[in-house]
Amino acid sequence: MNTDQKRMVLVVEDNAPMQKVLSLSIQKMDYDYAIAKNGREALDLIESGDVSPDAILLDIRMPVMSGLVVLPKIRTIIPSVPVIMLTAFGDLETGLAAMKAGAFDYLVKPSSLEKIRETLEKAFSYREIMEMKAEEERKREQQRLELEKRVESSYQELGDVYGKLKKMNLQTAYALAETIEAKDRYTQGHCERVRWLSSRIGKAMSLADEEIEQLEYAALLHDIGKIGIPDSILNKEGPLNERERQIIRMHPIIGAQILSTVEFFEKAAAAVRHHHERWDGKGYPDGVEGERIDHLARIISLADTLDAMATSRPYRRALSFDEVLQEIHLMRGIQFAPDVVDVFFAADLDKAYLEKFREEVRKKKDKP
Ligand SMILES: [Fe+2]
Numbered sequence: 001m002n003t004d005q006k007r008m009v010l011v012v013e014d015n016a017p018m019q020k021v022l023s024l025s026i027q028k029m030d031y032d033y034a035i036a037k038n039g040r041e042a043l044d045l046i047e048s049g050d051v052s053p054d055a056i057l058l059d060i061r062m063p064v065m066s067g068l069v070v071l072p073k074i075r076t077i078i079p080s081v082p083v084i085m086l087t088a089f090g091d092l093e094t095g096l097a098a099m100k101a102g103a104f105d106y107l108v109k110p111s112s113l114e115k116i117r118e119t120l121e122k123a124f125s126y127r128e129i130m131e132m133k134a135e136e137e138r139k140r141e142q143q144r145l146e147l148e149k150r151v152e153s154s155y156q157e158l159g160d161v162y163g164k165l166k167k168m169n170l171q172t173a174y175a176l177a178e179t180i181e182a183k184d185r186y187t188q189g190h191c192e193r194v195r196w197l198s199s200r201i202g203k204a205m206s207l208a209d210e211e212i213e214q215l216e217y218a219a220l221l222h223d224i225g226k227i228g229i230p231d232s233i234l235n236k237e238g239p240l241n242e243r244e245r246q247i248i249r250m251h252p253i254i255g256a257q258i259l260s261t262v263e264f265f266e267k268a269a270a271a272v273r274h275h276h277e278r279w280d281g282k283g284y285p286d287g288v289e290g291e292r293i294d295h296l297a298r299i300i301s302l303a304d305t306l307d308a309m310a311t312s313r314p315y316r317r318a319l320s321f322d323e324v325l326q327e328i329h330l331m332r333g334i335q336f337a338p339d340v341v342d343v344f345f346a347a348d349l350d351k352a353y354l355e356k357f358r359e360e361v362r363k364k365k366d367k368p
Helices: 016-028 039-050 069-077 092-100 114-149 158-166 172-181 190-204 209-220 224-228 242-248 250-257 261-274 295-310 321-330 338-345 349-366
Strands: 007-011 034-038 055-059 083-088 105-109
Touching: 007 016, 007 039, 016 034, 016 114, 034 039, 039 055, 039 069, 055 069, 055 114, 055 338, 069 083, 069 092, 069 209, 083 092, 083 114, 092 105, 114 224, 114 250, 158 190, 172 190, 172 209, 172 224, 190 209, 190 295, 190 349, 209 261, 209 295, 209 349, 250 261, 250 349, 295 321, 295 338, 321 338, 321 349, 338 349
Parallel strands: 007 034, 007 055, 055 083, 083 105
Antiparallel strands: none
16 A cells, blocks of 8 residues: 555546546545556556556446456456446446456446545545455464464464355354454344344334345344454454544445355345445445435344444443433434334334343353
């Protein structure tokens, strides 16, 4: 990453006026840029080391070598550099196909300066996380090798996640949820309670069985993206600074990317991406509001927040159950979807949740 220098964006675009618009926008944001007219030129620049971009804007339709052909080649050479596809209006499907092939995001041409800036900033944060993660993985690998010398270790690499996902069943999903909870030590049992409550809300809303299935997976794995967040930030005692907050806020995007590698999880991936969105549009990572928020995510959001408020975290004590319910009433139509809140109370899920919570506390006490 160009830390001392300005950040650099490689623009791969054949259309001269569009090159001009993009390069001027990037200049306005005070980033550096380089231009390639097609995929072949971009590859030459990257392979020769003439440019080392922090993000790439890649047009899809170009002569010589198109964006979709060059994308996998770029991903092989510089995997930690996020690639943002440029798609024509009305060609959303190609943009989505590119994301499946490993693109970080896509922009529909022409995009506003604000939209380009927002997308680039997200891409830079993502790049930073990928590099921190790679550094952690290097360290972890070193530790692992040392450990192996002494004992036959059953140390599990986080890289196994993808393999496990492909052979996914509920049991492996639980194992993955435990991996997240092991990383984030304040959240024991949280993922399972969120699954339990989301599923009950979904059933009370008469969702179809397949939707309930995706809802349960998404709820159980909603924080799977935390696997990509450095431990030093995740378990930091005391308040986070702005930069660290931004990095933590990437976890829905990373989680959705992990799940989207498996076709079966397409719906769950969309729900994971939106689980921190708010009804009033003040959530993250996309800041979408109301009905534009994934409908399964609206359910998970309520279950997740409720359980988080009812348990203590490093930065605050647990609220009393009455306080939690009051907060949910208060945030109806602000943070939470009104119909989800209504169903939650109408189906007496407040009482059911409290009963489950108390049961867990009792069980914990009984354990020697
Ligand atoms: Fe989360």
